[in-house]
Amino acid sequence: MTDLWDAVPEAGSGHDLEPGWLGWVSDERPIGPDGTWLPSAGLCEWVREETDHVLLGFSAGKDSIATWHRLLEYWPAENIHPYHLYLSPHIGFVNRSLDYYEREFNRPIVRLPNRSVFRFLNDGVFQPPSNLPVIWGANFPDFSYPDIYELLTEDLGLEEEMPWVAHGVRAADSPMRRMLLNKHGPWRPNERVFYPIHDYYVADVRRVLTETGTKLPVDYRLFGRSFDGLDHRFTKPIHDTFPEDYRALEALYPLVGLDSWRRGESEPPDERS
Template sequence: MPITIDGITPSQQIREQLAAEGKPVLLGFSRGKDSLAAWLAMREAGITVVPYHLYLVPGMRFVDEGLKFYEDFFDTRIVNLPHPTLYRWLNNFVFQPPHRCAIIEAAQLPVPNYEDMAQLVREDFDLPQAWNADGVRAADSPHRRMAMVTHGPSREHLRRVSIVWDWRIADVRAALARHRCPLPPDYQWFGRSFDGLDYRFIKPLMDHAPDDYARLLEWFPLADLEMFRRDLTP
């Protein structure tokens, strides 16, 4: 059963309101359990979903195959764009050898944020005022609950909405089971969706998807130093 917070509109009511408006809603789709639950919840409510995915490393086969699976599962195209974190990693020379730093610096890469990426999707689909949904849940952590209490699930000035904000993990699991929607292999390898360049992600990737590990090293050649750091950590 969803949680309740005094003064905050339940997510079911939010979805009903958006469905009544009859307009498409964007969804930041990470391939994770919460974004899957958000998509399923909106589909149940009759909302047209425009999903977009933000990739951390270009050309990772397990990610691309996952996106293709969910495109077929939902019969919906998923827009695939670079994640703001990719730009940040490159601009900060994360795991880059010295000879690449000058090249990256000369490239003058942009520093977009999440709202910039959502706006690109709006422009691509000619949806200038579309709401941008996410799967953020108050029950996920004390920090997220406090943010929900402070800002609420809907931020009009950003056109951003946490579409299943009051769902517990049991609600997420129930939605996935109800629709027979499987999780991506990330959950077997990492325990969550792929989300970083530290040992928690690097080592399982090396073990389970060596071709993708090699692809990651093409972009971040010194990422294998995570192995040495782990070995040297007491």
């Protein structure tokens, strides 16, 4: 597979997307007879009419797991293409979880750098000053999520299929999320993104996990959610439970322990033995 560390567009290139790929391709909208947005079942049926293939943004969180199971009700397993965006490629507990879900769903999960990796590096997040000339000299690219969708689609050879991208976004997750979904709908048509479980409640997600026997990752024991940040909520449990994974984080973000030190819960990163 193409190495997306190299394949992302150069900084400042603009990387204009071809209008026929991510641009809108239909005049129809997933709206029911009463003028409201279609429920998730109707939305999935609507998107299924648009494409035979879907990409799945898979965080290994409960909502992305439920989304994968939801997609299986409408698409063949081999036509669902999950991808995971990492903050470091060498975090053992994350990779073990992804290995489990690959076995559980019998599908490979493409693992790619999160766009935040390049943003953190370019902004010097948790970097000592001595690293900055090298980082800035590397001229790491800035790219968007649609860039990821396009590159992944090309790499999978699905340009002709024009796949949509599924994310596990739920209106009930927060009042702000509900307001945005009520206003804009359970999709982003210009990016061909849709939310197959947008009307699920936590009870619905729990039901899916119970009925399928799919396990949650260790993240929920450590953080109560999936791992997606570098602040104290994540780094302290990783430091205490998986020291090798913490060292892997330090390899990419040497001063990642500063947030814990600021809270008085660890030694400064450069003084820790």
